[in-house]
Amino acid sequence: MFENRRYIVIGAFCLVGLIYIARLFYIQVLDDSYSLGSSKNSVxxxxxxxxxxxxxxxxxxxxVYNTPVYDLYVTPKQMKVPDTLAFCRMMNITRQEFDSLINLAVTYSPFKPSLFLRQLSKEDFARIQDALVDYxxxxxxxSSMRTYPAHTLANALGYVSEISKKQLEEQATFYYRQGDYVGHNGLEEQYEEVLRGKRGVRFVMQNVRGVVKGSYKNGEFDTIAVAGQNLYTGIDLDVQQYADSLMANKVGSVIAIEPATGEILVSVSAPTYDPNLLSSRFFSKNYVKLLKNPYKPLINRPIMASYRPGSTFKLIQALIGQQQGSLFPNTAYSHAGSPMRCHCHGVRSLSGAVQYSCNPYFYYVFRKMIYFNGNSNTFKASAIGLQQWYDAVKLFGIGQKLGIDLPTELKGNLPSVDYYDKIYNGQYRWKFSNIYSLSIGEGELLISPIKLANVAAIIANRGYYIPPHYAKGIGKVGSGIDATYYEKRQVNIDPKYFGPVIEGMRGAVVHGTVTPLANIADVExxxxxxTSQNAKMGHKYDHSIFIGFAPVNNPKIAIAVFVENAGWGGKAAASVAALVVERYLKRKTEALKLDESVKAQNYMLNVGVIGGKPGLKKKVDSLRKDTTRKSAVKKPLMTNAAPAKPVSRTATAGVNGN
Structure with missing residues (x-):
């Protein structure tokens, strides 16, 4: 009996021993996770x-491409700096900067590494590499640094910089860490997920001083980083750079679209900046300088600026009026009874009115459209007619986002019945005499340049548009683009109604409101x-606008040009547009006299005393303070923005029909 108990006890001890041996064998031989954990000081x-x-x-x-650089991280709890001044000299920073950077790192986490200095060149890193062992x-x-060999397209591209604390806290799924770079604004932000790639992990052996001694277990646990996908755009770089040169010493924008695809060919925001300025370790200093620049170069004007469209809006009026049945190609209106003056003379048909930009003609066109509903009540008729007009204009993409592939597009303003009811404090408190300036694109209308370029594309396509977009392919051309950018959006205008309008547009260039030099041979x-009103500065400083397309049949390019403070639309803006179109279609510039003239023009008003008139600089500065954005991303740049109270109609009754 006793012998049997002894064997049972011995067997129990042996079983427990075997279990311990098996467990130790699993932990030490089979399970590498414990090996990694025990090696945390050396791996x-x-x-x-x-x-x-x-x-x-x-x-x-x-x-855009990548240049290899090095980022220097610090872990405050592990930091040991025997000679701070020597370290600062080596890093080419001040003691104050050193203390500030360390304080930021401690605030983030004493135990986690955070960015200390970024984007050290290979030469700088080679200089300090051996010395870092002592610290x-x-x-x-x-790491890598974005490099821009073409020195163009800064506003559309955006930039890459360190992720902010707010972005870290608000990320939906954890991916970014303190010190990571992320795309801001423009294409860098819009296509961040495809451009950033997929990060990898590498385990290395290190000694007690932190010196790397090789890969851990020959990289068995490593994962390879996957580079981001390349982005192919519709931009024509040669034409883009040429357009940049034409807009030197000017404020405004050039935006060109391929009508058949909606691809953006040219996107100039002037004045601009070299994108390499925001792709270096001196990002903060350069950004502050750009932010303080009175010309607001950080604003992407083609999609973020808002202007009154002026007489370019007459094209939409002409198309809607014909579709409604209130206007015919042979309809003629005299100037008699119109509150608007005009630079042209005599009775015009529709094509002639477009060609010579007749204000009284389109006053009567708009009036007929508003009252075409037949309601005898003047106040009610205005509301019904305006609502019908609003619904038709909205189809052209006005007063809404077009859905372009940039994160900062703004809507602009298309006044509605509710809008005027609010301004005039009640329904039927306003009538046609309060809104007639809309007939020539003034008043409360606010439109961005890209929307007017899109209007030109609609006319070029005889009735539809594809949402404008920068991307042509992700990974490869024609692949990965959102299906939205293949959809045709109809504006519900019969193609037959575009003929008289296009005839007038061609006439405007050949012998109409456009300067003769802009009628370049073989461009069509x-x-x-x-001419968008700039009433605070006087008509001498109105904004010059031109929209168009070429050639007449099977158009290849649609364009909109805005040149602020340049006056007559047929000179400054039309000249820039003609040269850009010629360069795109011919791949060279033959209109050398026009090219020389445009490049010599300077419309940068608020530098010094303007035109020899003391005090005008102050007036311009005051205007810009009222009309430009205070930040680069939140509010639109508004030139002659719609006021919060009823607009004075006296300003819109002048000659402003170019």
């Missing part, structure tokens, strides 16, 4: 940041001039 986990995808133009020319807690990481440019 280091290094995050591999992938290269961002590169950006190309429509012809495969490189717009514990600092570690370099391979069709266009409409506009």
């Amino acid at each position: 280091k986990r290094v995050i591999e940041i992938p290269y961002r995808g590169q950006i190309y133009d429509r012809n495969g020319k490189l717009i 514990r807690g600092f570690e370099p990481r391979m 440019l069709c266009g409409k001039t506009g």
